[in-house]
Amino acid sequence: SDRLHHVLEELLVMVYSVKVDCTVMSRFAHTVMTSRALNKANSSQEIFFDVELPKTALIVNFSMQIDGEVYVGEVKEKEKAKKQYEKAVSSGQTAGLVKVSGRKMETFSVSVNIAAKSNVTFILTYEELLQRKLGQYEILTRIVANIYEAQGIAFVEATATFLSNELLPLVDKTISDNKAHISFSPTLEQQRKCPGCEGTIIDGDFIIKYDVKQKEGLGELQIVNGYFVHFFAPPDLPRVPKNVVFVIDRSGSMSGSKIAQTRYALVAILNDLHEEDHFALILFDDKITTWKESLTKATHRYVTEAIAYIRKLKDKGSTNINDAVLKAVNMLEKERRDKNLLERRADMIILLTDGMPNSGESNLKTIQENVRSAIGGKMTLFSLGFGNDVDYSFLDVMSRQNKGAARRIFEGSDAAVQLKGFYEEVASPLLLEVDLRYPEQAVVSVTKNHYSQLFNGSEIVVAGRLTDTPLMSAIPAIKSLIFLLFLQPEEDFQVQGKASVVNLDVIYPDQEYIFGDFSERLWAYLTIQQLLENRFVYLNVVGHLLDGDPHFMIELPGRDDALCFNINDKPGTILNLVRDPKSGFVVNGQIIGKKKIVQDGNNHTYFGRFGIIHQKLGLRLELSTRDILVFHEGKQIKLLWSDTASIKGRNVDFRLTKDCSLTVTLRHSVRFMVIRHTKVWKRRHEQQDYLGFYTLDSHHLSASVHGLLGQFYHGVEFEVTQLHPGEVQEKTDATMYVKGQILNVTRHWQKDFSRDVKNGENIPCWFFNNDGVGLIDGRASDYTVSGLFKAAF
Numbered sequence: 001s002d003r004l005h006h007v008l009e010e011l012l013v014m015v016y017s018v019k020v021d022c023t024v025m026s027r028f029a030h031t032v033m034t035s036r037a038l039n040k041a042n043s044s045q046e047i048f049f050d051v052e053l054p055k056t057a058l059i060v061n062f063s064m065q066i067d068g069e070v071y072v073g074e075v076k077e078k079e080k081a082k083k084q085y086e087k088a089v090s091s092g093q094t095a096g097l098v099k100v101s102g103r104k105m106e107t108f109s110v111s112v113n114i115a116a117k118s119n120v121t122f123i124l125t126y127e128e129l130l131q132r133k134l135g136q137y138e139i140l141t142r143i144v145a146n147i148y149e150a151q152g153i154a155f156v157e158a159t160a161t162f163l164s165n166e167l168l169p170l171v172d173k174t175i176s177d178n179k180a181h182i183s184f185s186p187t188l189e190q191q192r193k194c195p196g197c198e199g200t201i202i203d204g205d206f207i208i209k210y211d212v213k214q215k216e217g218l219g220e221l222q223i224v225n226g227y228f229v230h231f232f233a234p235p236d237l238p239r240v241p242k243n244v245v246f247v248i249d250r251s252g253s254m255s256g257s258k259i260a261q262t263r264y265a266l267v268a269i270l271n272d273l274h275e276e277d278h279f280a281l282i283l284f285d286d287k288i289t290t291w292k293e294s295l296t297k298a299t300h301r302y303v304t305e306a307i308a309y310i311r312k313l314k315d316k317g318s319t320n321i322n323d324a325v326l327k328a329v330n331m332l333e334k335e336r337r338d339k340n341l342l343e344r345r346a347d348m349i350i351l352l353t354d355g356m357p358n359s360g361e362s363n364l365k366t367i368q369e370n371v372r373s374a375i376g377g378k379m380t381l382f383s384l385g386f387g388n389d390v391d392y393s394f395l396d397v398m399s400r401q402n403k404g405a406a407r408r409i410f411e412g413s414d415a416a417v418q419l420k421g422f423y424e425e426v427a428s429p430l431l432l433e434v435d436l437r438y439p440e441q442a443v444v445s446v447t448k449n450h451y452s453q454l455f456n457g458s459e460i461v462v463a464g465r466l467t468d469t470p471l472m473s474a475i476p477a478i479k480s481l482i483f484l485l486f487l488q489p490e491e492d493f494q495v496q497g498k499a500s501v502v503n504l505d506v507i508y509p510d511q512e513y514i515f516g517d518f519s520e521r522l523w524a525y526l527t528i529q530q531l532l533e534n535r536f537v538y539l540n541v542v543g544h545l546l547d548g549d550p551h552f553m554i555e556l557p558g559r560d561d562a563l564c565f566n567i568n569d570k571p572g573t574i575l576n577l578v579r580d581p582k583s584g585f586v587v588n589g590q591i592i593g594k595k596k597i598v599q600d601g602n603n604h605t606y607f608g609r610f611g612i613i614h615q616k617l618g619l620r621l622e623l624s625t626r627d628i629l630v631f632h633e634g635k636q637i638k639l640l641w642s643d644t645a646s647i648k649g650r651n652v653d654f655r656l657t658k659d660c661s662l663t664v665t666l667r668h669s670v671r672f673m674v675i676r677h678t679k680v681w682k683r684r685h686e687q688q689d690y691l692g693f694y695t696l697d698s699h700h701l702s703a704s705v706h707g708l709l710g711q712f713y714h715g716v717e718f719e720v721t722q723l724h725p726g727e728v729q730e731k732t733d734a735t736m737y738v739k740g741q742i743l744n745v746t747r748h749w750q751k752d753f754s755r756d757v758k759n760g761e762n763i764p765c766w767f768f769n770n771d772g773v774g775l776i777d778g779r780a781s782d783y784t785v786s787g788l789f790k791a792a793f
Contacts, residue, residue, distance in 0.1 A: 014037065014038045014040055015035060015036070015037045016036055016037070016038060017034070017035065017036040018033075018034070018035050018036075019033070019034045019035075020032070020033045020034075020144060021144055021146075022139060022144065022145040022146070023145075023146050023148070024130065024139065024145065024146070024147040024148065024149075025148045025518045026148070026149060026150065026151075026222055026229060026231070026518065026519075026522070027129060027130045027132075027137060027149075027212075027231070027459075027461070028127065028128075028129055028130070028518055028521065028522045028525070029057075029127065029128050029129075029130055029139060030125070030127050030518075030521075031053070031057075031125065031126055031127070032123065032124070032125045033051055033122075033123070033124045033125075034121065034122070034123050035049060035121070035122045036119065036120070036121045036122075037114075037119070037120050037122075038117075038118075038119050039114040039115070039116060039117065039118050039119075039120075040117070041116055042116050042117075043116055044113050044114060044115050044116060045113070045114055046112070046113050046114075047112055047113075047114050047120055048109065048110070049108075049109070049110045049112075049122045050107055050108070050109050051107070051108045051124055052107055052108075053107075053108055053124075053126050054126075054128050054140055056128050056129070056131070056529075057126040057127065057128040058126060058127055058128065058525060058528060058529070059108065059124065059125070059126045060125050060126060060127055061073075061123070061124070061125040062108075062110070062122075062123070062124050062125070063122075063123050064110075064112060064120060064121065064122055064123075065120070065121040065123075066112070066114065066118065066119070066120050066121075067115070067118050067119070073110075108124060110122070127521065127525055128525070129461065129522060129525055129526065131458075131459075132211070132233060132457065132458050132459035133425055133457060133458060134424060134425060134457040135211055135456075135457035136209045136210065136211045136457075137209065137210055137211065138207060138208070138209050139207070139208040139209075139210075140206075140207060144181075144182070144183045144184075144185070145180075145181075145182045145183075145208055146179070146180070146181050146182075147179065147180040147181075147182070147208075147210060148178065148179055149178055149179075149180075149210075149212045150178055150220075150222065151212040151213055151214075151215070151220050151231070152177055152178060152212060152213035153175060153176075153177065153178065153179075153180055153210060153211075153212060153213070154210070154211040154212055154213050154214075155210060155211060156173060156175050156180045156182065156208065156209075156210040157208070157209045157210070158171050158173060158182050158184070158206070158207070158208050158209075159207050159209070160184075160206045160207060167184075167186060170184055170185065170186050171183075171184050172184070172185075180210065182208055184206055214233055214234070214235040215235075216234060216235060216236070217234070218232065218234075219231050219232035219233065219234065219460075222519060223466070223519070224517060224518065224519040224520070225517045225519070225520065226465060226466050226520075227463065227464070227465055227466065227517065227519040227520045227522075227523050228443070228463065228464055228465075228466060228519065229461065229462075229463045229519050229522055229523070230436065230438075230461070230462045230463070231459060231460075231461055232434075232436060232454075232459065232460040232461075232462070233454075233458065233459035233460070234430075237430040237431065237456075238430070239274070239428040239429065239430060239456060240345065240346050240429045240430060240431070240432060241274070241276040241277055241278075241345050241346070242277050242278075242345060242346040242347070242348060242427075242429060243277070243278045243279070243295055243332060243335065243341055243345050243346070243347045243348070244273075244277065244278075244279050244280075244348050244349070244350060245279070245280045245281075245282060245295070245328040245331055245332060245348075245349050245350070246266065246269075246279065246280070246281050246282065246350050246352075247282045247284065247324050247325055247327075247328050247349060247350065247351045247352070248262065248266070248281070248282065248283050248284070248313070248352050249284060249285075249319060249321075249324075249352055249353035249354055249355070249386075250283045250284065250285050250313060250314065250315050250316065250317070251284075251285040251286075251315065251316070251317050251318055251319040251354075251355060252285070252315055252316060252317060252318070253315075253319070253354055253355045253389065254315045254354055254386070255315040257411070257415070258315075258354055258386055258387065258411070258415070259313060259314065259315045261415040261416040261419070262313065262352065262386075262416075262419070263310055263311060263313050264416040265415075265416040265417075265419035265420050265423075266307075266310045266313075266419075267307050267310060267311070268416070268420050269419075269420060269423045270298075270303050270306050270307050270310070271303065271307070272423075272424075272427060273298035273303060274298060275297070275298055275299055275300075276297075276298075277297075277298040278295040278296060278297055278298065278335075278341060278345075279295060279296060279298055279306070280292065280294070280295045280296065280328070280331055281306060281309065281310070282324055282327055282328055282331075283313065284319075284320055284321070284323070284324035285315075285316055285317025285318055285319065285320070285359070286317040286318040286319070286320050286359035286360070287317065287320070288320065288323050288324050288327050290327070290331075291306060291309050293331075294331065294334070294335060294340070295331060295332070295335050295340070295341070317359070318358050318359040319353065319355050319356065319357050319358050319359055320357065320359040320360035320361075321351070321353060321357040321360075321367060322357060322360050322361035322366075322367045322370055322371075323360050323361070324351075325349065325351060325367075325371050325374075325381070326370060326371065326374055328349045328351075329349070329371070329374040329375055329379070330374075332347050332349070332378075332379055333378075336378075346380070346429040346432055346453060347378065347379035347380065348379060348380045348381070348382060348404070348426070349379060349380070349381045349382070350382045350383075350384070350423070350426075351381065351382070351383045351384065351395070352383075352384045352386060352409075352419070353383070353384075353385065353386065353390060353395070354385070354386035354387045354389060354390055355389050355390055356389070356390070356391055364391065364394045367394075367398070368394070368397060368398045368401060369699050371398055371401070371402065372398075372401045372402060372699075373697055373699045375402045376696075376697065377402075377403070379402070379403075380402060380403045380404045380452060380453065381398065381399050381401075381402035381403070381404040382399060382404045382405060382406070382407075382422075382426060383395035383396070383398060383399045383404070383405075383406040383407075384406070384407055384408075384409050384419065384422060385406060385407070385408050385409065386409045386411070386415070387409070387410075387411045388411070390408075392406065392408055403452035403453075407422045409422075425455060425457070425458070426455055427455075427456075428455060428456035428457075429453045429454070429455055429456075430453075430454050430455065430456055431453065431454040432452070432453050433450075433452060433453075434450065434451045434452075434453070434454050434460065435449065435450050435756075435761070436449045436450075436460065436462050437449065437759075438464065441467065442466060442467055443464045443465065443466060443467060444464065444465050444466075444467055444749075445464055445465045445523075445527070445732075445747075446462060446463075446464035446762070447462055447463050447464065447523065447526040447527055447530060448462070448526070448530055449462045449762075450761060461522075461526070463519065463522050463523035463526050463527075464523065465523065530561070530764075551564060551565075551566055551750055551751075552564060552565050552566070552567065552708060552709065552772065553750050553752065553763065553765055554709075554712045554716065555752070555763065561764055561765060561766065562750070562763050562764070562765035562766070563712075563716070563718070563765060563766055563768070563775060564748060564750050564765035564766070564767050564768070565767065565768040565769075565771065565772030565775055565776070566771065566772075567591075567708070567771050567772070567780050568605065568771060569591055569605065569780065569784075570591070570593075570605075571591055571592050571593035571605060572590065572591065572592075573590070573591045573784060574588050574589070574590045574591075574611075574784065574785050574786070574787065574788055574790070575588065575589055575590075575591070575708060575780070575783045575784060575785070576588055576707045576708065576783045576784075576785050576790075577589050577693065577707045577708050577709045577710065577783075578695075578705065578706075578707040578709055578710035578713075579705070579706055579707045579710060579791065580701045580702055580704070580705040580706075580710065581702070581704055582701075582702035582704065583614065583615070583616050583669055583701065583702065584613065584614060584615025584616050584791070585613070585614045585615075585666070585669060585670060585701065585705075586611075586612065586613045586614075586789070586790075586791050587610060587611075587612050587672075587693065587707070587709075587710075588610065588611045588612075588785055588787075588788050588789065588790065589607040589609070589610050589611075589691075589693065590607065590608060590609040590610075590611075590788060591605050591606070591607060591608070592605065592606055592607070592608030592609070592690065593605050593606075594606075594686075594688055606688065606690030606691075607690060607691050607692070607693070608624065608625055608689075608690055608691060609622070609623065609624045609625075609691070609788060610622075610623040610674060610691060610693060610788075611787075611788030611789045612664075613789055613791070614666055614669065615791075616669075617632075617651050617652065617666060617669070618632060618633055619631070619632050619652060619666070620632075620789065621664070622788070623662070623674055623691060624691075625641075625676055625689035625690060625691060626640075626641075627639065627640050627641070628640075628641070628656070628662060630647070630654065632649065632652065633649075639656055639662075641656075641660045641676045642658075642660075643656055644656060644657060644658050650667075651666065651667040651668075652664070652665070652666055652667070653665040653667075659757040659758065660675060660676040660677075660757070661673055661674070661675045661676075661757050662674045662675075663696070668700050669700050669701065670695070670697065670698050670700065670701055671695075671696040671697040671698075672693065672694060672695050672696055673693075673694040673696055673754055674691055674692065674693055674694070675691065675692040675694070675753055675754075675757055676689060676690075676691055677689065677690050677691070677692060677753070692753060693709075694752075694753075694754045695709060695713070696754070698710075698713040699713075701713055706777070707783065708772075708776060708780070708783050711776065711777055716738065716739075717738070717739075718736055718737060718738035719736065719737040719738075720734050720735070720736050720745075720766065721734065721735050721736075721737070722734060722735040731746050731747055731748075732746070732747035733745070733746050733747070734746075734747070734766065736766060738774070738775060739774065739775070739777075741774045743768065743774045743775070744769075745766040745767060745768055746766070746767045746769075747764065747765075747766065747767070748764075748765050748766075748767040749762045749763065749764055749765070750762070750763050750765050751763070
């Protein structure tokens with residue numbers, strides 16, 4: 001920057017070399033920035049090194065070379081790094097810090113004292129996975145980029161706001177089918193605003209945009225040195241019609257340009273609605289106002305009326321986010337109940353606000369829980385935070401809890417363009433509830449493989465490791481057994497097929513995979529990003545379950561991680577799972593063993609019976625692997641797992657489906673599911689029936705709820721650090737700070753059958769040994785009760 005060069009010149013420090021190399025291999029960008037400087041003074045001087053890097057990038061290396069000695073930096077967690085940075089600077093030591101510097105970039109800053117007449121070399125390396133938006137990838141760089149895309153390059157564009165007619169010829173582009181080289185290397189004189197001036201015209205980012213050639217089918221699979229990357233962006237899919245409710249903040253803080261730009265953007269957005277879409281408008285300050293009481297088809301007539309209504313939008317009042325979003329949820333739910341909308345549509349809420357909630361419910365965690373409970377996984381929430389006064393982390397968490405995302409809208413002349421740009425990214429859903437599955441015998445450690453939606457112009461990327469079986473058997477298995485499950489307007493789809501597999505040795509014979517083992521690095525990048533999202537959590541838990549041998553799992557809202565542990569006890573033992581003294585809700589489970597006992601072998605145990613009572617509602621349920629007994633208001637009903645039934649009462653609702661799952665809703669209390677499984681060992685001609693218990697909604701239960709599962713119903717706080725290879729091959733170990741203790745945990749995968757009763761879904765979790773000691777309060781034996789309906793309050 002001008003300021004940096006001016007300071008350096010004043011201090012007799014000369015930057016004599018700056019080199020930036022950006023290499024992109026299959027959307028994965030690897031950037032190395034090297035800067036060399038000389039202290040020409042006769043005394044030591046402080047040199048500053050400032051670099052802008054994308055917010056989604058991970059720094060993989062920072063080093064300095066001073067007088068032949070190399071010093072390698074250590075990356076620290078954000079808050080710890082900030083404290084250590086301040087301490088180091090105050091004591092005159094060398095330190096660096098990453099901080100936000102703009103809309104898409106962060107600044108890495110470091111300073112170092114250099115002796116007289118000495119040189120210093122700074123080397124910073126960072127990596128990021130480029131995200132496809134609106135049909136293109138974007139690279140923010142400064143000098144040189146090399147792009148390698150085995151799938152084939154569709155187009156490449158290079159732009160910058162500072163590019164004049166004189167500078168345009170200096171942009172060099174060389175493009176072939178699978179490679180592209182882009183460089184911009186003006187001389188020092190060409191960068192000056194005028195001959196002899198210190199100011200530079202290079203003010204802004206050099207932006208490269210490109211896309212790859214999309215292929216039909218299940219996408220492209222790239223396998224390198226035991227790791228795979230799967231890119232999925234099918235072309236020419238029909239869009240899924242959407243039901244969208246716009247929730248617009250019109251409080252007093254939206255006055256001036258904010259409200260004017262919101263009006264302008266909404267007019268453009270409404271004009272872009274497709275006629276098969278349905279929409280609604282909710283305006284809120286301390287009061288909630290709707291344009292119409294129900295969703296309306298986006299015909300020309302209704303869109304015109306809505307635009308006229310929006311043009312009158314004015315600011316006033318305070319901010320009641322809670323009631324406004326809940327009103328949107330209720331509108332969508334009512335339309336569903338009244339069957340006014342087609343079943344297979346994308347339901348979404350788009351919230352725009354610029355401030356903190358200060359009317360109605362104002363506790364941020366309570367609002368998040370209210371919204372999560374009301375939505376119940378049935379719709380998607382997108383949040384737009386306008387300006388600097390909004391609590392963006394609050395919107396971000398609330399959106400991710402509800403399958404959506406948040407975006408900060410920066411105040412400025414282009415705010416309306418930002419608003420419309422975000423809407424365009426989510427305006428055309430193509431697939432809903434996408435599951436990409438791979439043969440379990442071929443892969444391990446798969447990154448996130450379930451996505452709530454795939455939008456037009458975007459892409460799903462999944463990476464994983466191949467198993468230790470010989471590559472000649474693992475690779476054919478993953479090539480031929482990729483399953484894709486998704487929803488489209490007419491029906492559910494399950495597709496089994498082959499992804500297009502590329503041979504990088506043939507396409508790039510002399511490149512050695514461009515930069516190291518890129519597929520392993522990409523897998524690590526995705527894994528780390530997902531772990532960082534889950535690194536520090538204090539949220540209400542969205543799902544608690546026990547299933548299998550018996551496996552307990554605590555899932556967290558909007559997160560891809562969970563906590564899990566096993567309880568190993570003898571058959572016949574009855575454990576208390578949930579107890580709520582206020583409502584009298586109790587769940588107890590009895591352990592059963594395998595039918596066939598193996599001497600000196602691993603004899604698995606399961607849950608075979610549940611006793612469930614709700615004293616206030618006068619309800620008692622007894623569930624076994626054979627049948628279901630319901631006692632309610634003096635009546636007794638017996639159901640078989642092979643039945644299909646629906647029973648509705650004033651405060652209770654039972655739904656038993658043919659896939660052997662029972663869903664129970666107790667009004668203003670709790671909702672849960674019990675699944676009967678049958679596990680079959682064909683070779684041994686054995687089978688085992690057992691039960692799984694899934695908590696679907698528990699937020700109405702009191703703060704004193706407890707039990708092996710119940711103690712987690714109101715949240716758990718933990719921090720994961722020191723990830724390292726585990727003692728068991730292919731496992732990752734870590735240190736976890738939870739409930740005031742430091743525990744060792746191991747990365748595991750557990751099955752969650754709540755969404756797919758037949759096949760289940762693999763969920764990554766941190767596993768606690770020794771019956772969950774340290775995670776649960778007390779020991780497992782403390783939860784033993786004497787009877788299936790023992791209250792144990």
